[in-house]
Amino acid sequence: MRLTLTPRDTAIIDLLVQAANSLVDGADRLADVVRAAPDDRPELALAMRDAEHRSDEITHATMRRLNSTFVTPFDREDIYALASALDDCMDHMEAAADMLVLTRPKALPEGVGEVLAVLRRQAEETAAAMPRLATMKGLKDYWVEINRLENDADATYRDMIQDLFRGTDAMELLKVKEVIDALEAAADAFETVSHHVETIAVKES
Amino acid sequence: MRLTLTPRDTAIIDLLVQAANSLVDGADRLADVVRAAPDDRPELALAMRDAEHRSDEITHATMRRLNSTFVTPFDREDIYALASALDDCMDHMEAAADMLVLTRPKALPEGVGEVLAVLRRQAEETAAAMPRLATMKGLKDYWVEINRLENDADATYRDMIQDLFRGTDAMELLKVKEVIDALEAAADAFETVSHHVETIAVKES
Amino acid sequence: MRLTLTPRDTAIIDLLVQAANSLVDGADRLADVVRAAPDDRPELALAMRDAEHRSDEITHATMRRLNSTFVTPFDREDIYALASALDDCMDHMEAAADMLVLTRPKALPEGVGEVLAVLRRQAEETAAAMPRLATMKGLKDYWVEINRLENDADATYRDMIQDLFRGTDAMELLKVKEVIDALEAAADAFETVSHHVETIAVKES
Numbered sequence: 001m002r003l004t005l006t007p008r009d010t011a012i013i014d015l016l017v018q019a020a021n022s023l024v025d026g027a028d029r030l031a032d033v034v035r036a037a038p039d040d041r042p043e044l045a046l047a048m049r050d051a052e053h054r055s056d057e058i059t060h061a062t063m064r065r066l067n068s069t070f071v072t073p074f075d076r077e078d079i080y081a082l083a084s085a086l087d088d089c090m091d092h093m094e095a096a097a098d099m100l101v102l103t104r105p106k107a108l109p110e111g112v113g114e115v116l117a118v119l120r121r122q123a124e125e126t127a128a129a130m131p132r133l134a135t136m137k138g139l140k141d142y143w144v145e146i147n148r149l150e151n152d153a154d155a156t157y158r159d160m161i162q163d164l165f166r167g168t169d170a171m172e173l174l175k176v177k178e179v180i181d182a183l184e185a186a187a188d189a190f191e192t193v194s195h196h197v198e199t200i201a202v203k204e205s
Numbered sequence: 206m207r208l209t210l211t212p213r214d215t216a217i218i219d220l221l222v223q224a225a226n227s228l229v230d231g232a233d234r235l236a237d238v239v240r241a242a243p244d245d246r247p248e249l250a251l252a253m254r255d256a257e258h259r260s261d262e263i264t265h266a267t268m269r270r271l272n273s274t275f276v277t278p279f280d281r282e283d284i285y286a287l288a289s290a291l292d293d294c295m296d297h298m299e300a301a302a303d304m305l306v307l308t309r310p311k312a313l314p315e316g317v318g319e320v321l322a323v324l325r326r327q328a329e330e331t332a333a334a335m336p337r338l339a340t341m342k343g344l345k346d347y348w349v350e351i352n353r354l355e356n357d358a359d360a361t362y363r364d365m366i367q368d369l370f371r372g373t374d375a376m377e378l379l380k381v382k383e384v385i386d387a388l389e390a391a392a393d394a395f396e397t398v399s400h401h402v403e404t405i406a407v408k409e410s
Numbered sequence: 411m412r413l414t415l416t417p418r419d420t421a422i423i424d425l426l427v428q429a430a431n432s433l434v435d436g437a438d439r440l441a442d443v444v445r446a447a448p449d450d451r452p453e454l455a456l457a458m459r460d461a462e463h464r465s466d467e468i469t470h471a472t473m474r475r476l477n478s479t480f481v482t483p484f485d486r487e488d489i490y491a492l493a494s495a496l497d498d499c500m501d502h503m504e505a506a507a508d509m510l511v512l513t514r515p516k517a518l519p520e521g522v523g524e525v526l527a528v529l530r531r532q533a534e535e536t537a538a539a540m541p542r543l544a545t546m547k548g549l550k551d552y553w554v555e556i557n558r559l560e561n562d563a564d565a566t567y568r569d570m571i572q573d574l575f576r577g578t579d580a581m582e583l584l585k586v587k588e589v590i591d592a593l594e595a596a597a598d599a600f601e602t603v604s605h606h607v608e609t610i611a612v613k614e615s
Contacts, residue, residue, distance in 0.1 A: 067612040077282075077487075102568060103575040158307060165308040170375035170580035202272040282487075363512060370513040375580035407477040 010134065012073055015062040017130040019086040022055045023123040026093045031116050033097040034108065041101050048097040055090040059083055073133070074200045082196040086126070089189040093119065096182035105175035109163060111156040115183045118153040122146055122190035129197065139201045143194040153187035215339065217278055220267040222335040224291040227260045228328040228395075231298045236321050238302040239313065246306050253302040260295040264288050278338070279405045287401040291331075294394040298324065301387035310380035314368060316361040320388045323358040327351055327395035334402065344406045348399040358392035420544065422483055425472040427540040429496040432465045433533040436503045441526050443507040444518065451511050458507040465500040469493055483543070484610045492606040496536075499599040503529065506592035515585035519573060521566040525593045528563040532556055532600035539607065549611045553604040563597035 029048040036044050062083040066072065072079055100108075129142035160180050164173045234253040241249050267288040271277065277284055305313075334347035365385050369378045439458040446454050472493040476482065482489055510518075539552035570590050574583045 063609070064612060067609060098568075102572045158303070162307045165376075165380060168376065170379060171575075171578065171583070173376070173379065174580060174583065175575060199268070199272060202269060363508075367512045370581075370585060373581065375584060378581070378584065404473070404477060407474065 013133050019058045020127040020130045023089050024127050026051045026090045027120040027123045030093045030097050038104055045097045045101045048094055052090050052094040059087040078200050085193040085196050089186055092182050092186035092189050096179055099178035099182055103175035103178050109160045111160040114156045115153050118149050119186055122149050136204050143198050146191055146194040150187050150191040157184040218338050224263045225332040225335040228294050229332050231256045231295045232325040232328040235298045235302050243309055250302045250306045253299055257295050257299040264292040283405050290398040290401050294391055297387050297391035297394050301384055304383035304387055308380035308383050314365045316365040319361045320358050323354050324391055327354050341409050348403050351396055351399040355392050355396040362389040423543050429468045430537040430540040433499050434537050436461045436500045437530040437533040440503045440507050448514055455507045455511045458504055462500050462504040465497055469497040488610050495603040495606050499596055502592050502596035502599050506589055509588035509592055513585035513588050519570045521570040524566045525563050528559050529596055532559050546614050553608050556601055556604040560597050560601040567594040
C-alpha cells in the first residue's frame, strides 16, 4: 500500500538521488586514478577521496533526517539500509583507488578496465532509478540490469583471479588482488543497493 | 507470546526447511569437488553452482512471501535474517569450491576433510531443526550442537593456518588460504543461523 | 522524546557499561601479547581469550534481557546493534592476538604500537561514554573523539601497508598483514559503536 508522498517525504528521495549521483562522479574519479601513470595517482586519489567525503555527508544528512522525522516515504529501516548500501559502493570504489596508490602494482590486468566500465554503468543505472522511487514505476528494469552487470563483473573478476594464481610472483599477486577485490566488492555493493530497492518496491506494490 | 500458526505461516517455515535441506545437498556437492582430481573439479563445481542457484531461488521466494504477507509466524525481521543467514552458508560453501577451481593448489591440508565433515553435520542439524520452528520444541539441543561443531572447525582452521605460515611457499599458502577461509566462513555462517533461531526461540518462550 | 528510566532500563545500560569496561581490559591484554617475546605470546593470548569470553557472556546477558523485556531504554534494535558492535571490538582485538601467535612474524612495524595506543584510548572513551546513555549528556564529545582516533589509526595503518608492499618478502608481509588488518578492524569497530550511540542520541534529542 502506497502512502501519499508529502514534501517531507520527497526530501529523503532527493537525498537518495544525490547519493546515487555522487556514485557516478566516484566511478569517474576512480577511472582517472586507474588510467593515470603511477606517479600521478596519489594526487588523483585525493579527488576520489573528496568524492567519498561528499557521499559521506549526503549519507549523514539522510540518517539525520531519518532519525528526526516521523513520516518516511517507505519503511524507515529500508531507507536506512538503502542509504548505507549506496555509501558502501563509494567506500569500495575509494578503497580500490587507495590500494592502487599504496601497493603500486607493476601492471593491472585488462579486466580492470572492463570492471570499471561495469561500475560506471551500475552507477548511471542507480542514479536513473532513484527518482523512480517517487512513483515506483520502471524499477524492475533497473534491478534486472544491475544484476546482469554484476554477473559480468563477477565473470571478469574470476578470470583475473585465475590468471593471477597461475603466475609465480606472490608480491605482485597481492598488490593486484587488493585492487581487484575492492572493485569486485563495489560491483557487489551496487547489487546490494538494487536488492534494497526491490524490497521497497515489493512492499509498495 | 506465541501466535497461532495459520496455513499462511507454515508456508514460510516450509521454505526455511527447503533452504536448510538444500544446504545438506550443498555440503555434499562441495565434498565432491574437494575429493575429485584437479582436472575433474571444474565440472563438479557446476553441480555446486546449481545447488547454490536453487538455494537462491528458495531465499527469493521466502523474501517475496515475507514482503507480501501481513501475518508471519515470528518477527518479520528475524525471519528475514534467518533466511539470509541460511543463504550465506551456501554462498561460502560455493566460494570454497570456486576458489579451489580457480587457484588450483598443489595439495590441501588434511584438516580440510575434517572441516567438510563438520559442515555436513551442521547442515544436517540445521535441516533437522527448521521443522521444529513450528512447535519451538527441541531447539536448544540444536544450537548447542552447532556451536560445538563450529568450535571444532575453528580449532582445525587454526591448526591449518599455523602450519601454512610455517611454510615458505607464499603462492601455495595464498591458494590454500582462499579455500580454507571460505570453509571457515561457512562453519561460522551455520553458527549465525543458529543465533537467529535462538533469538526467535527466546522471544517465543 | 525520552522515556523515563525505570530500574529495568538501567539494567541494560549497566550491561553496556560492563561490556565497554571489558574492552579496556581487552586492549591491555592485547598490548601484553604484542609486547611479549614470541615464545611467551601463546600463554598471554590465553588471557586475551578469557577477556573475550567474558565479553561474550556480557553480550549474551544483554541479548537475553533484550529479548525477554518489554520496556527498553531506547529502541530495541539500536541496543541490539550497540551490544553487537561492542562485542565486535573485542573479537577483532582477540583476532589480532591470535594471528600474531599463529603466524609468528619476524618483526612488527612501529606503527603497531601507535594503533594499540589508539585502541586503548578508544576503549577508555567508550567506557566513559556508556554511563552517559542514562542522561544523554556529553555524548557528542565522545563520538567526535572516537572518530578522530579512528582517523589516526587509519593513517598509521596506511603507512604500514605502504611500507609492507615496498618490501620483497611476501611471507612476512602476509604474517604482518593478518595482525594489522585485525587491529585496523578493531579501530573501525570502535567507530561503529560510536555511530550506534549517535543514532540513539539523535533519536532521543
